[in-house]
Amino acid sequence: MTPEVVVYRYLEAVQREPVDVAALTRIICADADFFGIWLNVLRLPADPDLLRQSLSELPAEVLRTLAKAHTQGMVFELSAVHLSIERWESALQGAFLAEALAREVEARTAVPAKSDAAFRASPMRIRSLILLATSGVSLVHDSRLQELIKFRGTEEAALADADPVHQILAVIDRSEEPEESARLAVQLLHVLPERLAELVRAAEEACQRMMKVIGIDTELESTWSERIAQDERVATLSKLFEQMPEAAGDLNLYVRHQLASRLLFRSQPGLLLRREDDAYYLESSADVRVLADSQQSVIARACREGTPASFANHDGASIADRLVLRRLHVEEAIVFPLSAVSAEDQPCVGALVFPLDDDPEPEYLIRAYARLLARVVGESRKQTILSRVAPA
The missing domain is CATH 3.30.450.40 (GAF domain)
Structure with missing residues (x-):
């Protein structure tokens, strides 16, 4: 479940006058739970741009009511187990690494846009897909996300001719095993270990920038609930x-x-x-x-x-x-x-x-x-x- 500090920043953004939709979208897209709920409510695919546009079209009071209704059960249930901020940060960092890998492969593979082998999603959408997939969030109306979850954990041999997004997910899933993750990056994406290390550092920096922008400070001690x-x-x-x-x-x-x-x-x-x-x-x-x-x-x-x-x-x-x-x-x-x-x-x-x-x-x-x-x-x-x- 979403860390309490993220819930607090989310509610803080919703209560602003007027609602800052761009800031609110950044918070939502950084958290798999919030992201999944809003995509489901608005029946949208995992696409930050579509979400921001749809949120901006909602009347402010409708937006606030929906946001508060979702969070009421997140904090006050005594039995609720909230995700640690460290695990939350790790999931977000993995999503940024997925985006970086997507850009790397896209830049290296000049495949015509109409080719079946070409990316069917932008790197930013891939970040969203990976965040949701690795967090176990599924959307019945997003077939792309359903496919990722369905074939997650497929044996390496079967991934050889798979869409790059499935290959990227396999690399991200092994992030806690650096050597295995690096081996898969070479085998599936042709990304050398040295380059992968650079992309990991870039993803860490991007994650920290995002957390700073949305107000998530892991050093700040507070009873957020x-x-x-x-x-x-x-x-x-x-x-x-x-x-x-x-x-x-x-x-x-x-x-x-x-x-x-x-x-x-x-x-x-x-x-x-x-x-x-x-x-x-x-x-x-x-x-x-x-x-x-x-x-x-x-x-x-x-x-x-x-x-x-x-x-x-x-x-x-x-x-x-x-x-x-x-x-x-x-x-x-x-x-x-x-x-x-x-x-x-x-x-x-x-x-x-x-x-x-x-x-x-x-x-x-x-x-x-x-x-x-x-x-x-x-x-x-x-x-x-x-x-x-x-x-x-």
């Missing part, structure tokens, strides 16, 4: 902010923020919202405001730059920042701007201020909640503007 569970809590709480009465305005938002944040965090964070006078106000306190263009305020600078920043109560600090700390009854805090999902040409809509102590709240949870509030406040501001310019 807990992250996914917390993200689900935030998603559930998003319903608390839906259909808020317009008349209540920011006051209604503050109240709902208090309820939601008390469920999520040990210490309730303060919420500052930007108003029409280009100042950030702390909840319902009209006397505590931070000017958006202040050069002394750490809060204002963090909101302008869109990055978290810590600040403390000391004589040289901004009075506005110190008043925020005073209202929160803390000496130190960290501010998280509500700008993660704002448009580039739109100002930050607010900020969360968390007490800073020896046992800080998980940053991934803070960011998930900040994204939710940024979306809620942004939509609220947009509706307010539209209502003002609407014809009577």
Whole structure:
């Protein structure tokens, strides 16, 4: 089963506003389970380009619903056994090696395109086919993949006149036995050991680049299942902010923020919202405001730059920042701007201020909640503007 870190990055990509289909496709195509499920749902052959095109044609909410429905049983079943990240990486690396071998054979064998002996799939599609075949994922509507799985493990002698893709699969299947894999590469593909070693290194590098792009860090220690569970809590709480009465305005938002944040965090964070006078106000306190263009305020600078920043109560600090700390009854805090999902040409809509102590709240949870509030406040501001310019 898919490693938890891959599930997390997958859900993270799905929840972006707007959905980055190219990024999502990269994650799906790197994981045999996700890849197989989507190809089956959309009735597509193992082809990344076709998948990306089909995903881009789905409405965002349909895409999110299908994605979440698939993952619900992957993390929360106590009996679920997840594939180790090392084995997952090995499968992906084997697929990249298959692609490299396909390009090598294709470049060396100038066979007319209409010949029966020519490749019937692009090297990238071959990478997909090998990833699925070596992972035991079959598709009833992809005869090419079915053939690979059907004849997998065929004796070497019978592979002599087989399609190169079957020969490549035989080499990949012996990857854990380097000498045997090298012998088969020579015998079936006429790839010398020295060249195979170069292709293996290239495949390792390609695999590492892909993992870096999609955010898979094997050195990062994290309880990924807990992250996914917390993200689900935030998603559930998003319903608390839906259909808020317009008349209540920011006051209604503050109240709902208090309820939601008390469920999520040990210490309730303060919420500052930007108003029409280009100042950030702390909840319902009209006397505590931070000017958006202040050069002394750490809060204002963090909101302008869109990055978290810590600040403390000391004589040289901004009075506005110190008043925020005073209202929160803390000496130190960290501010998280509500700008993660704002448009580039739109100002930050607010900020969360968390007490800073020896046992800080998980940053991934803070960011998930900040994204939710940024979306809620942004939509609220947009509706307010539209209502003002609407014809009577």
